[in-house]
Amino acid sequence: MTEVRAGVDAVDQAIVDFLALRFGYMEAAARIKPGRGAVRDEARKADVLAKVDAAADEAGLDRKLIASLYEQLIEASIAYEFEVFDRTRG
Numbered sequence: 001m002t003e004v005r006a007g008v009d010a011v012d013q014a015i016v017d018f019l020a021l022r023f024g025y026m027e028a029a030a031r032i033k034p035g036r037g038a039v040r041d042e043a044r045k046a047d048v049l050a051k052v053d054a055a056a057d058e059a060g061l062d063r064k065l066i067a068s069l070y071e072q073l074i075e076a077s078i079a080y081e082f083e084v085f086d087r088t089r090g
């Protein structure tokens with residue numbers, strides 16, 4: 001069980017590192033987008049959700065669970081992007 005938990009801990013560290021990388025791209029998006037109205041892009045959100053749904057299916061994961069996690073992640077990402085936009089360009 002010790003090895004299993006060490007593996008879980010390592011995966012969690014990797015997930016958090018990737019989340020930090022993903023949120024870093026939100027900072028870049030807030031810097032690059034033409035205006036505040038472009039921060040929320042529903043077409044792109046649908047595109048991301050569709051890609052993640054396909055990846056979840058391919059990986060044999062529960063697609064509803066992944067969709068729910070990504071719904072939260074994308075909404076948090078948009079909120080963060082608004083925060084960065086308002087702080088730096090508002």
Ligand SMILES: C=C(O[C@@H]1C=C(C(=O)O)C=C[C@H]1O)C(=O)O
Nearest residue numbers: 029039040041044045048074077
């Ligand atoms: C990073 C973007 O901004 C937002 C964040 C998204 C995400 O977290 O994947 C998707 C759509 C956007 O509203 C983008 O437009 O690509």
